[in-house]
Amino acid sequence: xxxxxxxxxxxxxxxxxxxxxxxxxxxxxxxxxxxxxxxxxxxxxxxxxxxxxxxxxxxxxxxxxxxxxxxxxxxxxxxxxxxxxxxxxxxxxxxxxxxxxxxxxxxxxxxxxxxxxxxxxxxxxxxxxxxxxxxxxxxxxxxxxxxxxxxxxxxxxxxxxxxxxxxxxxxxxxxxxxxxxxxxxxxxxxxxxxxxxxxxxxxxxxxxxxxxxxxxxxxxxxxxxxxxxxxxxxxxxxxxxxxxxxxxxxxxxxxxxxxxxxxxxxxxxxxxxxxxxxxxxxxxxxxxxxxxxxxxxxxxxxxx
Numbered sequence: 554x555x556x557x558x559x560x561x562x563x564x565x566x567x568x569x570x571x572x573x574x575x576x577x578x579x580x581x582x583x584x585x586x587x588x589x590x591x592x593x594x595x596x597x598x599x600x601x602x603x604x605x606x607x608x609x610x611x612x613x614x615x616x617x618x619x620x621x622x623x624x625x626x627x628x629x630x631x632x633x634x635x636x637x638x639x640x641x642x643x644x645x646x647x648x649x650x651x652x653x654x655x656x657x658x659x660x661x662x663x664x665x666x667x668x669x670x671x672x673x674x675x676x677x678x679x680x681x682x683x684x685x686x687x688x689x690x691x692x693x694x695x696x697x698x699x700x701x702x703x704x705x706x707x708x709x710x711x712x713x714x715x716x717x718x719x720x721x722x723x724x725x726x727x728x729x730x731x732x733x734x735x736x737x738x739x740x741x742x743x744x745x746x747x748x749x750x751x752x753x754x755x756x757x758x759x760x761x762x763x764x765x766x767x768x769x770x771x772x773x774x775x776x777x778x779x780x781x782x783x784x785x786x787x788x789x790x791x792x793x794x795x796x797x798x799x800x801x802x803x804x805x806x807x808x809x810x811x812x813x814x815x816x817x818x819x820x821x822x823x824x825x826x827x828x829x830x831x832x833x834x835x836x837x838x839x840x841x842x843x844x845x846x847x848x849x850x851x852x853x854x855x856x857x
Contacts, residue, residue, distance in 0.1 A: 585625045590616040590672075592617065595614070598777050615744075649715075742826060747840050791813050793817050
């Protein structure tokens, strides 16, 4: 439901099952906060749909310093709630809390999750997925910890981009997003992101990709995966770019020299040798900001 402060989503807290020993228990009523960084796809290769309808992919994903901020506090009512000013509709972060409680038996009183959005919505930067991943990190911290394997399983249930954002940094994402391999943190560099006033639906972009053709063969995807794991620099290619441009022609106007679409778009970005070079370049590009790559420590859940 909507409220004066923005969209509010509530989830009923189920009483713990007395027959089940909880995996996690509440360790207190402290205020916790975590940053949820957006991401860019430095490389994104896509194959033909699998039998389950999902697309196999090989993508080098880099989390960046443009981030939402999430704050977890005790709620005043009898339900968990998510408040995200300026963004309407059900929130994936709320679903993350719901799944965490169900999977762990976490017995904490109702929680309020407030999200301050900075990563654009439906922009190819994984903002909603980042929020869901951060919500899992916050719940795990509030519950005194949870196995990494369990958090990964929950992330897979939430969406293709969520597993790669559980420990944000530079990762290789394969399968349909469910397989994640950490890659070495890069040397410092800069990025310029041109923010778009437009939005694109990820399913619509994939449907356009299927219509346009050009899916990678399984052998090519496997070679790309092996190259990334061997430490080779990612190829600056996005197989979804033409599909995104077809659905949102305004992307063509936003593509500045050296830029490419991130994910399913419409955000475009380019990399620069240094953060300083990116800051200088951003001054000349409409709606652009300079950002930097981040490591997993950037998104850790902490007491406020």
